[in-house]
Amino acid sequence: MTSNVRILSDCLVGKGWGELRDYTVTFQTENGEALTLQRECYHRGDAAAVLPFNRHRGTVLLVRQLRLGALLGGDNPFILEAPAGGLDGESPERCAEKEAMEETGCRIFNLQAVAQLYAMPAAATEKVYLFLADYDEHPRKTAGLAEEGEFIDVVELTVNEALDMIASNTIIDMKTVVLLQTLALREKS
Structure with a gap:
């Protein structure tokens, strides 16, 4: 179905951490109707996320x-x-390893790919590469890179505590929910 999608216009709306662009696209539906849509899309590049597990x-x-x-x-x-x-x-893979060290102070190993997902494909081009990994060190209490404006609290939880926090809407980040549920399914089998 993508072969009949055409971009009619592409206009930069704003640029900062990423780019916000306005698009007009046209495509033909399966019943032959031509549709034209105007949408904004945010571009900031792809990312990697890792769930360290002991x-x-x-x-x-x-x-x-x-x-x-x-x-x-x-x-x-x-x-x-x-x-x-x-x-x-x-x-x-390298990004996941680097971010784990920068954000938790722990070295990870046995990196396992989980998925490559769009979190918001209707409005952003970012694809997130998800990984599980092992860790065996004790994390720092705080981390982050000052030059990136980061101040990060590191939180170590049991898997069950984390899963309960999904159920109570305390953990509300989509990539984290996917990773925790994947870990729970893999550990069950």
């Missing part, structure tokens, strides 16, 4: 940091999530 302790590492989207959406802006970051020219 099998012996039954724990995972999450990070808590300010997320403007959660604040603007009416939620607590300091959300729990898996360590993640933009690829910035690196492979997804």
